[in-house]
Amino acid sequence: MFKYLIAALLLTAFSAYADVIHQERSLYRNILVEESGDLRCLKFDEKTRKSSQSCMYKSNPQKLVFNYTKLTFASLLMIDNPQNVLIIGLGGGTLSNVIHELYPTASIENVEIDPAVIKVARDFFDFKETDKVTSKVQDGRIFVKRAALKKQQYDWIILDAFNGDYIPEHLLTKEFFEEVKSVLSPNGIVAANTFSSSKLYEHESATYHAVFGDFINVITEKNSNRIILAGFDNMPTEQNITGRVKKLAPLLSPYDVDIKAISKGMQSTKNNQDWPTDTKILTDQYSPANLLNF
Template identity: 75%
Template sequence: MFRILMLCLLMTLPFSSLAEVIHKERSLYRNILVEKTGDLLCLKFNEKTRKSTQSCMYESKPKKLVFNYTKMTFASLLFINDPQNVLIIGLGGGSLSNTIHELYPSAHIENVEIDPAVIKVARDYFNFIETDNVTSKVQDGRIFIKRAALKKQKYDWIILDAFNGDYIPEHLLTKEFFAEVKSVLADGGIVAANTFSSSKLYQHESATYFDVFGDFVNVVTDENSNRIILAGFETMPSQKLLIERVNKLANKLTPYDVDLQLLSEHLFYTKGNQDWPADTKVLTDQYSPANLLNYQ
């Protein structure tokens, strides 16, 4: 199933078979490749049986976002105004961080990435921007959030985008972890999580988010198998408010190839529309995705 998911994701990109490897290294966690295909530069993790693409950038148009899921993440802006404290778990090439920084130059953005080699590659090949307001930290995302909670830190936009080459790391998919995320979410804030719309974990992930955050929104387009989960908001924005936010931000997002009007039409609220069985088992630190894959 995971191979099918990754194949669907890769098919959405303008690849050719003539990719040139311009950087290769073995990090503490994985084999890392940077490949160049024409104008397209991509960060990949080389697994035993395949390569999984983590981030891409058009060298001639570095602002233009390549992945649909990255564009879909900006549906978050339909729920919040002027985010000033942003937390991103999982760096990749840094495209999310760069775009948010350009949109909101005064915002504090903390990027948390477990693999120091990924941060170095993002700096060296993908124009990852770091300033006094935009920082990167080498740490497991769950540990970072635990410590942030102890410090009573709050974020008005939390983006969960960690990926280990197979799926989301299992300790970042549990009820206990989501409760920790919720504890550092500011009032009026939003959690945006990148996951899949076609996965044997779909129902369990949905049940787990609902257990912690209550009703949430799925952002799903017809172009690939990704979904963005938007959770933690207090109330669903009215149609009038959605239109106002689209009108305010649409032109600003155009250089990044983000169609906010289109995204506003792909918000699927779970209230009254839950698409998982009521008895679906919630993922916990004891009942993890790894266990689920072997569960009969």
């Protein structure tokens, strides 16, 4: 917990003293790349410069900066050797790079709506593309719809489409989650980077539960992002998780991922439902924007 606090303080200090090394206006947003010492960060809006989309240590690009990125690897406590990975929302390409290093034979498809973000990831964040790692310029929901028509399936689907400080509303609805579920392999997992403290928390939780049933919240520090793990059939036993932690710990250590600590932040909703049973589910007709009306 202490090291997470130190990381947060460093990022706060970064915001105050960073130099802008690249800035452009894309079709969707303002894009900034800032540097302070060894830290380089991608940001999407001049007005919210304290909120970074992706960061890397220039001297050690392997080492992950953000807690939410590290929490995403709780997915590997639920699945073995994913070979087909879908990432919606590229950022700096950090997740894609790490997964490719961990599983070099896996096929990784990165979907990003903004072509400028892909170019910045290549030019400033060492985003790696190979015959196994691809990037596609497309809205994530359209991509999933077309993947379903093609009967494609993925072992690991990562939803990381934060646009500044919010998630596009069409990527938070029951209909979208049903589409995601349709392209999830039988033993696959969905990992969503999302809210741990906002007005949307209860509605989002209710919506995931309506589509996937019981899911797992992964949170290791108060008022940070949470990772939702959904789509699994059975919760692994404590013995299974202990075995996987032992196996994964040395593999994830170079990325500064403490998988043992992360495993302790996993909590199933099966006996811990923390939203009212009458919480309204988000749909294409009742979207997150409507919540601002009350």
